[in-house]
Amino acid sequence: MRVNPVGTVEVLTGSHSHGQGHETTFAQLVAGRLGIPIENVAIVHGDTDKVQMGMGTYGSRSGAVGMSAIVKALDKIEAKAKKVASFVLEAAEADIDFKDGKFSVKGTDKSVDFASVALQAYVAHKFTGEQLEPGLKEGAFYDPTNFTFPSGVHIAEVEIDPDTGVTTIAKWTAVDDFGVIINPMIVEGQVHGGIAQGIGQALLEGAVYDANGQLLTASYMDYTMPRADDLPSFRVDHTTTPCPSNPLGIKGCGEAGAIAAPAAVMNAVTDALGHENIAMPATPQAVWLAARASFAKAAE
Amino acid sequence: MYAFDFHRPATLRQANSLVGKLGDAKILAGGQTLLPTMKQRLASPSAVIDLSGVPELAGIEQKGRNLVIGAMTSHAEVATSALVTAALPGLAALAGGIGDPHVRHKGTIGGSIANNDPAADYPAGLLALGATIVTNRRKMPAAEFFTGMFSTALDEGEIITKVIVPIGAKFAYAKFRNPASRYAMVGVAVGKKGSSVVVAVTGAGSDGVFRWTEAEAALGKRFNAKSLDGITNPAAKDLNSDIHASAEYRSHLIGVMARRAVTGATAK
Ligand SMILES: Cc1cc2nc3c(=O)[nH]c(=O)nc-3n(C[C@H](O)[C@H](O)[C@H](O)COP(=O)(O)OP(=O)(O)OC[C@H]3O[C@@H](n4cnc5c(N)ncnc54)[C@H](O)[C@@H]3O)c2cc1C
Numbered sequence: 001m002r003v004n005p006v007g008t009v010e011v012l013t014g015s016h017s018h019g020q021g022h023e024t025t026f027a028q029l030v031a032g033r034l035g036i037p038i039e040n041v042a043i044v045h046g047d048t049d050k051v052q053m054g055m056g057t058y059g060s061r062s063g064a065v066g067m068s069a070i071v072k073a074l075d076k077i078e079a080k081a082k083k084v085a086s087f088v089l090e091a092a093e094a095d096i097d098f099k100d101g102k103f104s105v106k107g108t109d110k111s112v113d114f115a116s117v118a119l120q121a122y123v124a125h126k127f128t129g130e131q132l133e134p135g136l137k138e139g140a141f142y143d144p145t146n147f148t149f150p151s152g153v154h155i156a157e158v159e160i161d162p163d164t165g166v167t168t169i170a171k172w173t174a175v176d177d178f179g180v181i182i183n184p185m186i187v188e189g190q191v192h193g194g195i196a197q198g199i200g201q202a203l204l205e206g207a208v209y210d211a212n213g214q215l216l217t218a219s220y221m222d223y224t225m226p227r228a229d230d231l232p233s234f235r236v237d238h239t240t241t242p243c244p245s246n247p248l249g250i251k252g253c254g255e256a257g258a259i260a261a262p263a264a265v266m267n268a269v270t271d272a273l274g275h276e277n278i279a280m281p282a283t284p285q286a287v288w289l290a291a292r293a294s295f296a297k298a299a300e
Numbered sequence: 301m302y303a304f305d306f307h308r309p310a311t312l313r314q315a316n317s318l319v320g321k322l323g324d325a326k327i328l329a330g331g332q333t334l335l336p337t338m339k340q341r342l343a344s345p346s347a348v349i350d351l352s353g354v355p356e357l358a359g360i361e362q363k364g365r366n367l368v369i370g371a372m373t374s375h376a377e378v379a380t381s382a383l384v385t386a387a388l389p390g391l392a393a394l395a396g397g398i399g400d401p402h403v404r405h406k407g408t409i410g411g412s413i414a415n416n417d418p419a420a421d422y423p424a425g426l427l428a429l430g431a432t433i434v435t436n437r438r439k440m441p442a443a444e445f446f447t448g449m450f451s452t453a454l455d456e457g458e459i460i461t462k463v464i465v466p467i468g469a470k471f472a473y474a475k476f477r478n479p480a481s482r483y484a485m486v487g488v489a490v491g492k493k494g495s496s497v498v499v500a501v502t503g504a505g506s507d508g509v510f511r512w513t514e515a516e517a518a519l520g521k522r523f524n525a526k527s528l529d530g531i532t533n534p535a536a537k538d539l540n541s542d543i544h545a546s547a548e549y550r551s552h553l554i555g556v557m558a559r560r561a562v563t564g565a566t567a568k
Contacts, residue, residue, distance in 0.1 A: 163556045164476060164553060164556055204479060208543045216543050217480075217543065220480060220481075221480060221481040222480050222481070222543065222544075223480055224479045224480040225480075283479065283544070284476075284479070284545075285544065285545050285546065285549045288549060288552070289549075
């Protein structure tokens, strides 16, 4: 985490974003903690020239692990900045408070803002090199002490056309507990994408090979990706039980939809069919065949 | 893609003389089939003749008891045309159910029928409506035009100029979309004019669009979906089977789609 002399902040993170919105969520965390405008925070990821080590985004871990590392770095930045502020404000380090982007001396109206402290950290006019090493730049690594355990309930309501075997998702309701949520809109988007992926897995997607090992679903003319009109509008909500094993109380959210959706869809489909003799993807043909078996059973 | 010459005639006469002059030239309509084929190097014409600059091939008009649809008319234009929607709502719906918005805005009726893809929608619709295909050389009924999977009665250098569709028929098209490509996995068009009924099936036949004559006879007696209850669906042995649908499933879907088309044609 590099605080520039003008008070802007650059965060180099190993948690790469390929659409999960880290640039927003991570910046929100830093801006909120330091009391600076969000546009003063730059999140750098995926640039091997700048970021030494990164392993991408997977395992629903960028919030819980990546942001915990950012919190550790922020702790170090704040501690060092307090030292600088104590020289600027001519007070004991223990008497410096930091709140809303301002360092102040307890019980007085003396204060200095974050950007001024950043400048003083570099110009080093208020302290000597023996008293404090100039600069404001810290790094942190974080190894989680435990996994996070999100939980939730997804309810799929499906309609099956017995004539054709077509399954339509009539309604979708989901409540998840992701612990503390930094950006509700981004988290909701993650859930939407996950459900779409899960519905794709349950009803549409499947790699098919012929007897010679030739892939038959080699283009989107044959491989069915879920599309907007395959999906209903989702009703999603959340409860908040903070995670005990990381500083922000965050739990993973990225995979929740994709984990819940196939099970919810298939439970609904098998419930409608009256038996479990069907595999994913439950394509119209597979459902039609399974429904014929249901009718035959009902007729017995 | 290999190198080729590109021609963009401004009149039908210029287009005619170009196809006459250039040996293995290909006509380009919206490029929805031709360009992917060229990119995959399944076709490598030395010249491409783009018809998009020929005004005679564009547009839809009503002439007497017919709709006249220019060969270069896009599916989206047919789907949203006030003329088509008023005279043959089932045809507008057919065009509106082709592929996706991109395909509907680039793909054309001329390109679709010249290609005669066994899963295309227009061949069934035009057969059931008793349409006439007009080329730079002659006119022929749809029944003579579609000769089999990916084949038509078109000769070398023959250009489709328009399609004449009689109005006044009871008509509807019911399509079961291939979930991936959105072509017809099974599509059934039903047209009734006077006492004559045509039931045309696409997407299912191993040799392209075909007529289901048993259904036509039953519906000719009484034009109601229930009339199909007594007859057996086209036999699976004559139908396509692929990763999306077995021949048995297609046979079943023909019955379902035919009933839906009849119900659609009798509604309103
Ligand atoms: C993703 C996708 C989904 C599709 N889904 C459907 C669907 O659901 N239903 C459906 O019916 N179709 C579907 N299509 C086909 C599409 O509707 C086009 O009609 C078809 O691809 C032809 O395209 P085009 O009109 O651009 O013709 P082009 O690709 O330009 O030409 C096709 C062939 O016709 C010849 N040709 C074109 N115009 C003339 C003419 N006036 N006279 C003589 N020959 C001519 C060309 O030389 C070429 O051989 C789909 C296509 C794609 C790519």
